[in-house]
Amino acid sequence: MTTTTAPPAPTPAPTRERAQSLKRSLLILVAIAAVAACAPFVLPESRQSIAIRVLIFAMMAIGWNLMSGYGGMFSFGHAAYFGIGAYTDTYLLVTFGWSPWLALVVGAALAALVAAGIGYVAFRYKLRSAYFALGTFAIAEMLRLLATNTKWVNGTTGYHVPLLPESSWTMLQFGANAAEYFYIGLAMVVVCMVVTLLYLRSRSGIYTVAIRDNEDAADALGISVMRVRLTTMALSAAITAAAGMFYAQYYTFVDPDTAFGSAQSVQAIAPAVIGGVATPWGPLVGALILGPLADLTVTWLRTPPAFLDFLTGRSGLDVVLYAILLIVIALVLPKGIVGSIQEWWKRR
Numbered sequence: 001m002t003t004t005t006a007p008p009a010p011t012p013a014p015t016r017e018r019a020q021s022l023k024r025s026l027l028i029l030v031a032i033a034a035v036a037a038c039a040p041f042v043l044p045e046s047r048q049s050i051a052i053r054v055l056i057f058a059m060m061a062i063g064w065n066l067m068s069g070y071g072g073m074f075s076f077g078h079a080a081y082f083g084i085g086a087y088t089d090t091y092l093l094v095t096f097g098w099s100p101w102l103a104l105v106v107g108a109a110l111a112a113l114v115a116a117g118i119g120y121v122a123f124r125y126k127l128r129s130a131y132f133a134l135g136t137f138a139i140a141e142m143l144r145l146l147a148t149n150t151k152w153v154n155g156t157t158g159y160h161v162p163l164l165p166e167s168s169w170t171m172l173q174f175g176a177n178a179a180e181y182f183y184i185g186l187a188m189v190v191v192c193m194v195v196t197l198l199y200l201r202s203r204s205g206i207y208t209v210a211i212r213d214n215e216d217a218a219d220a221l222g223i224s225v226m227r228v229r230l231t232t233m234a235l236s237a238a239i240t241a242a243a244g245m246f247y248a249q250y251y252t253f254v255d256p257d258t259a260f261g262s263a264q265s266v267q268a269i270a271p272a273v274i275g276g277v278a279t280p281w282g283p284l285v286g287a288l289i290l291g292p293l294a295d296l297t298v299t300w301l302r303t304p305p306a307f308l309d310f311l312t313g314r315s316g317l318d319v320v321l322y323a324i325l326l327i328v329i330a331l332v333l334p335k336g337i338v339g340s341i342q343e344w345w346k347r348r
Helices: 013-036 045-070 079-096 100-124 129-148 179-200 203-213 215-220 225-251 256-260 262-275 282-302 306-311 317-332 336-347
Strands: none
Touching: 013 179, 045 179, 045 203, 045 225, 045 262, 045 282, 079 100, 079 129, 079 225, 079 256, 079 262, 100 129, 100 225, 129 256, 129 262, 179 203, 179 225, 203 215, 203 225, 215 225, 225 256, 256 262, 262 282, 262 317, 262 336, 282 317, 282 336
16 A cells, blocks of 8 residues: 655745745845944044944844834833943942843843833823823933932942953953954844844734734734733843943943933934834944944034134034934935835835
């Protein structure tokens, strides 16, 4: 008697397409990382701090974009998670001598827990759109005031990371403008991107976008809206906390204003908005533009061309020019750079 083996079932088209899309995205990410790895050989040592700022902006924007872009939960308080990561790192290092890598795990977990708690309360009491955004801002401001008035985190003084006499990978300390900082930051950005890409192509990631597009329909289909949203918020907060830890280690200082100030929330939002909200590469493109933009405007206004000599010494003009450039980009490309390119490509 002859037995025949049934052929394997074909891979469902959506699953196969998601796998191909993930593979393509990972290949693009590898190419970007390979090009970026050449930066320390091209940039002068004095400019490497700008490259580090680009990497920090990128991590913050990746975290914000996951929650607010793909999840539709607009946050104006991502400074809360950034500050939790920065303070957890410095507190555990200064007080107990922990390695920043271990502190990173604790800080990311703590930020994820706080984000899940905020999300649960917000969604339990039906906070939506502007009310949700204001709530996130209020939480970040509350943490800033709490850190300012709490002695066991040094209040307004903050923390200085103690400097070591020699370089140490374990303690994440190297010489000034050392290339190691750049490569560690680049590796962290790549890991954050990989985690985001994998999550967005998982079941929870697909549900996240579905809930953003039509919450009632997703709920009617049996999707646990609360669970999916809290998972997305927790992952977003953990990524942002990682950026806070790297910031604290690179600048060796943290205080309530630098950790929890509204400027950090803006720096998480702006790269994603300029690059393209709800696009995988928007945060990277936006960070690459905004990172050096402030330094370029400051340098240009310090030594302006002859016909603009009257601007020399004027304070605050760099901020004005910076804001004008952002407004122009937002008006010309309302969907962000990557989003506008994608729309143009689809039309063709």
